[in-house]
Amino acid sequence: MSAAQTTRTADKPTEAPPEHRREWAHMALITIGPVVVALVIGGLVLIAMGVNPLTYYSYVAGRGLFSPSGLQATLTRMGPLLLIAASLIVAFRAGIWNLGGDGQFLLGAVLVAAAGPALVEIFPVWVVLIVGLLIGAVVGMLWSVVPALLRAYQGVNEIITTLMMTFLGVSLANVLVKLAFLDPTTTVPQTRTLPVEDRLPRLFDTTVSSGLLIGLAVIIVVHLVMTRTAFGLKLRVVGANSKAAIHAGLPVPLLTVLVFGISAALAGLAGAVDILGTQGNVRADWNPAYSLTVVPLVFLARFNGFGTIAFVFLFSVLSIGGESAARKLGVPNYFSLVIVAILLVVLGLTEYLDQRRQQKVRS
Template sequence: MTVEAQTSAAPTNDAAREALAAILRVLVPVILALIAGGVILLILGKDPLAYYGYVARRGLFTWGGLQETFTRMSPLLLIAAGLIVAFRAGIWNLGGDGQFLLAAVVTSALAPVLIAFLPKGLTLILCMIVAIAVAALWSVIPAILKARYGVNEIITSLMMSFLGVSFANVLVKLFFRDPTTTVPQTVTLPVEDRLPRLFDSTIHGGVLIALAVVVLVHLMMTRTAFGLKLQVVGANPAAAIHAGLNVARLTIATFAISAGLIGLGGAVEILGVWGTVRADWNPAFGLLVVPLVFLARFNGYAVIGFVFFFSALMIGGESAARRVGVPQHYVLVLVALLLIFLAVVEYLDHQRRKRTGA
């Protein structure tokens, strides 16, 4: 029966069915997660339809909310770009929070100083370059330990992350503190000196940088020799050595690129939105983006869609916390449910293919 179907079906028909299956693999988990999340809301005595309606309205269907959603996308996209490079190369860079925060602090310390004697454009670009360098530097120890001695990078990057978050706080409190404020924070970069806004909106230009970076990273990983080398290392390190690749050097390069992009995310968030870093500020985007990158199967284009969806959820959820009385942490539950359902659907799909022998 299956053999017959395979031979008789026209190729276009097959392609269409494959596309439909791919869409279903994403859509079914999303719907299941929303339903399961709704059941949790019901148990907690909240009206799920009212909540989802409010989140969608606030995050997507009002101009103000939509602008916030786009603004939130830039750090998340840059972190996602960094994670895609690392994960495709088979390296678990889970140190995103420390890399992001250190880059943000250094940016916020540097920008107000530079702006005094440099033109605005140059200041912004210099800040971003320094932020990338700082974050990349923070990944050097895990990178070398992994490359030279094979020490598990999950642990070392996590440790460096904790270390980086505390160190960022130390920098704010002891070294870069604005003496004129009571709460410890860095000197604020004036609004007119931040990243330019797009047209008449509150969205800053960082979104364009982030979108360009994600596309470039995707092309780099899929269309260049360097990207292919990284993928080989990720798929099979032993084979990569046999193929004559310098795995140690590629590992260190991967870590540096990954951390650098995450650091760029920190710089853009400061130069575009905040202009300063307060002590103990830590948005903890690092681990949040990991599930999104997996949902997108390390595909740069798909990640843009997921990050958009998630940003809207975050913005709507933050507002719903005040208005509907569901804490914004509910968004975390939703992401976890989505991840689990996606994994299960993928597993069932895999089993089905194995049975049909496809």
């Protein structure tokens, strides 16, 4: 072969093998496909309600994506959602179903909302913000101690215990707001309000909270730790086969408690970010139920942090835009949650059919 031919061969871009192209196409199909199907089914539900689905989705996109104020609200909404997603990724990759995120989130939010206005009278704002974030993380972590110990040392199913702790956490949060932390100057039961100037700073002269940067940084770090470090490998081994992990000499009970602690701390941190960045206080009976809402998004992304960012953005657009569409078209505010529920069902069916296909291929 001549030097010129060798140069041309070297300069020619390397094409992906057909197997890799098929694998990428397959992943795109089982990831994006359920989203498209869920939107179509949601459109059929809208038609049954007498609403034009194209009009609804155009309002959603127009408000949540193409409107400057709507886009800023969408990006702000992403902050706590990304932290909840990071919490779930840690737990799910380790084979643990921490479904107590809503209780951990809400209790962290309430304690931060109660402490913030008091601390800002004593300390500089930057100290208050750091302490507030730590309070949220610690409160969330402490609320996971009971399910963690029961799973680690007694083998009690954490799905049951974390859901029970969520119920208790939501109830306790409401009691704290209405009694211990009640702002007596308001007619509606709520905590004292943290002044806007004492909250997390805004980004680039917009209304976007810097909580977005916290969420992005945390979920990227979680992804890298779980996929590129020895600690993440140990957690994945525990999640894949706990008996094999024990035979390999891994301290499974200790790792289980650590997973619960990290996951719950991130959920509590999400509550702190929501209060310090956006809400400023907690009203009685307030519960956005972010944790269970984010579960299908994490599964759609296959526990991949970068993929989760994209799906959280999509949900934030749907959530913010859905609020505007609800006001203009008379659709219930919770219809975006209906689409998420449909998405979860479609995702389950997709996983089932994909496993059946793989079994046929292997056989």
